[in-house]
Structures are given as C-alpha cells and as structure tokens.
Amino acid sequence: MRLRVDVVLGLQWGDEGKGKIVDTLAGEYPIVARFQGGPNAGHTLYYQGQKVVLHQIPSGIFHPNVLCLIGDGVVLDPEILQREIQGLQKLGLSPTKRILIGENAHLILPVHRWVEEVSAEGEKIGTTRRGIGPAYADRYARRGLPVASIQRKNFPELVQALTAYHAARFPAHTPPPLDQTFWEGVDLLRELPRVKIAEWLGNYSRVLAEGSQGTMLDIFAGTYPYVTSSHTTVAGVLSGLSIPPQAIGEVYGVTKAYATRVGEGPFPTEITGELAQWIQTRGGERGSTTGRLRRCGWLDLVALRYAIRLNGVTRLALTKADVLCGLPEIKVRTGGTDTAPTYATLPGWEQLSDPTFEAFIQFIEAETGVSVWGISTGPEREAWMERPLPTP
Numbered sequence: 001m002r003l004r005v006d007v008v009l010g011l012q013w014g015d016e017g018k019g020k021i022v023d024t025l026a027g028e029y030p031i032v033a034r035f036q037g038g039p040n041a042g043h044t045l046y047y048q049g050q051k052v053v054l055h056q057i058p059s060g061i062f063h064p065n066v067l068c069l070i071g072d073g074v075v076l077d078p079e080i081l082q083r084e085i086q087g088l089q090k091l092g093l094s095p096t097k098r099i100l101i102g103e104n105a106h107l108i109l110p111v112h113r114w115v116e117e118v119s120a121e122g123e124k125i126g127t128t129r130r131g132i133g134p135a136y137a138d139r140y141a142r143r144g145l146p147v148a149s150i151q152r153k154n155f156p157e158l159v160q161a162l163t164a165y166h167a168a169r170f171p172a173h174t175p176p177p178l179d180q181t182f183w184e185g186v187d188l189l190r191e192l193p194r195v196k197i198a199e200w201l202g203n204y205s206r207v208l209a210e211g212s213q214g215t216m217l218d219i220f221a222g223t224y225p226y227v228t229s230s231h232t233t234v235a236g237v238l239s240g241l242s243i244p245p246q247a248i249g250e251v252y253g254v255t256k257a258y259a260t261r262v263g264e265g266p267f268p269t270e271i272t273g274e275l276a277q278w279i280q281t282r283g284g285e286r287g288s289t290t291g292r293l294r295r296c297g298w299l300d301l302v303a304l305r306y307a308i309r310l311n312g313v314t315r316l317a318l319t320k321a322d323v324l325c326g327l328p329e330i331k332v333r334t335g336g337t338d339t340a341p342t343y344a345t346l347p348g349w350e351q352l353s354d355p356t357f358e359a360f361i362q363f364i365e366a367e368t369g370v371s372v373w374g375i376s377t378g379p380e381r382e383a384w385m386e387r388p389l390p391t392p
C-alpha cells in the first residue's frame with residue numbers, strides 16, 4: 001500500500017483560512033496531521049454555528065471518523081492542549097478518542113513562554129508569545145524535551161533542570177512555578193496514544209497534512225528574521241511526518257484575495273488609512289491567537305508565485321474575496337521590487353457571481369500558472385464553491 005499525503009499550505013503570512021479548507025477536505029481522509037508549529041496557530045472554524053479556534057488540534061477533529069495526528073515537527077504545550085480538549089468536550093465531542101501524538105514532537109514548558117516574556121527577542125519580531133521560538137531553540141540545541149520523555153521516571157527532574165537552565169540566563173527575573181495545570185496537562189498527554197510516526201503511517205494509504213502559519217513565515221524561506229521557528233513549507237511535511245517526497249500528492253495552496261500580516265516585518269503591498277481599516281473590519285482581521293489587529297494590503301503576486309514554486313502547489317484555494325465586495329477597484333501587485341512594487345488595477349465586484357470576479361480569478365491563474373480550484377465565499381462551513389479543473 002503506497003502512502004499518499006495531500007497537503008494544505010498557507011502561501012502568505014498565515015491566516016489564509018487553511019483551517020476551513022482542511023475541514024472541507026478532511027472527510028475524505030482517515031488522518032489529518034499537523035506537521036509543524038504549535039499554539040501560535042489559530043485555525044478558526046465554524047461548527048454547528050459556533051466559532052471554534054483550534055491552536056494545536058488538527059482541523060479534522062469535527063469529522064467523527066478522522067484521526068488527528070500531532071506530528072513530530074510540532075512543539076506542543078500540554079496546558080493549551082488540555083484547555084482545547086476541554087473546549088471541544090463542551091461542544092459534545094470526544095476528541096481524546098481521535099488524537100494521537102508523534103513521540104518526537106517537543107514539549108513547550110511554562111519556562112519557554114516565560115523566556116519570551118523576559119527577553120526582548122520576541123518583541124522585536126512581534127511573536128505570539130506562546131514560547132514557540134524558545135522551544136524550537138532548545139530542540140535544536142539538543143536540550144529540549146521530546147514528548148516521549150514524559151514516560152521517563154525522572155521526567156519531573158528533566159523539566160526542573162531545563163527550567164533552571166533558563167532561569168539562570170535571566171537572574172533578574174523569577175520563572176513561573178510548575179503548577180498543577182502543567183502537571184495535569186502532562187497527565188492528559190500520558191493518556192493519549194503516542195506513535196512512532198514513520199511506522200504507524202505505514203498502516204494508512206492517505207493523509208491530509210495541515211500547515212500552520214504561511215510560506216512567508218518559514219524559518220528558511222520567509223522574511224528572516226521576521227519569521228516563525230519552523231518549516232511552514234512542503235519541506236516541513238517531509239521532516240515533520242517522516243515521509244518520503246514521493247508520498248506527496250496534491251499540494252493545496254491557500255491565499256486570501258488580499259494580504260495580511262500580524263507582527264513585524266516587511267510587507268511590500270501594505271496599505272494604511274481608511275481603506276486598510278475597512279478591510280480590517282469587514283474581514284475580521286484580528287489575530288485569533290493574540291487578538292492583535294492584522295496589517296492589511298493588496299494581493300502580492302510576486303510573493304505568491306514564489307510560494308507556489310517553492311511548494312510545488314498544484315491547486316489554489318482563494319479565500320475572503322467576499323470581504324472585498326463593493327470596492328470599485330482592486331489592486332494586485334504584479335512586479336517591481338519590494339520597496340517599489342508595481343500594480344495592476346482590476347475592476348471590483350459587488351458579489352462573487354459578477355463577471356469581474358471571474359476576471360480576477362482568471363488573472364490570478366494566468367499570472368501564476370495554477371488553477372483556482374476552490375473559493376471560500378464566507379466564514380461558515382457551507383460558504384464554499386469548487387471550480388471545475390481544466391482537463392489535462
């Protein structure tokens with residue numbers, strides 16, 4: 001049985017609406033897997049009319065027959081996972097029956113969040129303050145704690161030692177105590193099945209891999225140093241889920257009809273003033289993890305082409321075009337430099353059935369060479385349409 005892994009990736013700076021696309025596709029897969037990132041992610045979904053934000057649990061969780069795997073490339077915060085599971089239980093779901101964890105995923109400890117609070121590093125980047133950078137830094141410095149370590153008898157001492165290591169770096173501050181909520185989160189982790197992913201995936205033929213953040217936030221390919229600490233690109237799927245390149249099937253790339261960015265860093269097509277505020281308000285452009293307002297700008301086809309090439313995107317999903325309804329003109333960056341971008345101006349649309357919207361889609365397809373396969377027409381689960389793919 002040959003494994004095939006289809007992938008959903010963000011092509012911009014995150015918040016493209018990947019969670020919804022994953023939810024739309026998930027029913028066809030036995031497994032949905034997160035392969036990188038941690039609770040810096042905020043995937044907003046609507047389930048039975050209720051808004052739910054998932055930070056660590058894969059967006060397949062609302063499908064009763066889908067297993068949700070938290071892959072080895074992830075950094076996992078046991079406390080946040082526990083809170084998230086409790087939230088889903090309140091909605092009447094039994095998530096613990098369907099969540100599995102790669103034993104090589106790494107733990108985010110309270111001290112990792114604390115390091116971000118007391119060091120100035122995170123502030124410069126405008127991180128989500130979830131301890132992501134410090135946890136990955138420990139992982140790569142080979143002093144981090146893999147999920148498998150929770151089985152070890154001396155696990156409490158390992159946690160204390162790592163906490164003490166960081167405490168010594170910032171003698172003017174006191175790290176938070178390792179309180180009951182942390183240990184309860186660890187207890188919950190002990191109850192969830194942990195798997196050796198490379199072996200376990202051998203039992204399955206199809207997986208949907210769910211990306212977090214976006215290509216332009218990739219630690220290598222993004223706008224360094226204004227990036228996150230993991231591989232948000234297709235490369236992260238291979239290492240995060242221990243799969244060979246031949247296993248990659250369809251690569252769904254998700255982009256908004258405009259662009260947003262939270263946190264610091266270059267954003268060539270950024271707009272300010274009234275129009276930016278209009279988009280921000282209509283699009284609900286406020287971070288689902290941190291509550292910060294998102295910076296808004298026009299769609300950047302230079303960045304989009306780069307992201308498509310890098311990830312081998314085979315199908316595009318376009319989100320939030322409904323937000324732009326009513327604008328007389330839509331701008332799209334087609335070239336120039338990051339400091340002097342050049343734009344094409346296209347006629348706007350009143351509704352998504354207008355021919356001007358179809359013209360916008362065809363413009364994107366012509367400029368990128370990839371077909372727009374799906375269009376999200378609103379936040380709800382049902383607000384979705386697929387376009388016929390061209391016959392090869």
Ligand code: IMP
Binds near residue numbers: 128132
């Ligand atoms: P970190 O991932 O918390 O270290 O933050 C690094 C940068 O990535 C900051 O600019 C964050 O705002 C941004 N970032 C991290 N996660 C997300 C996300 O899920 N959506 C959008 N931006 C994110």
Ligand code: MG
Binds near residue numbers: 014042043288289
């Ligand atoms: Mg988000």
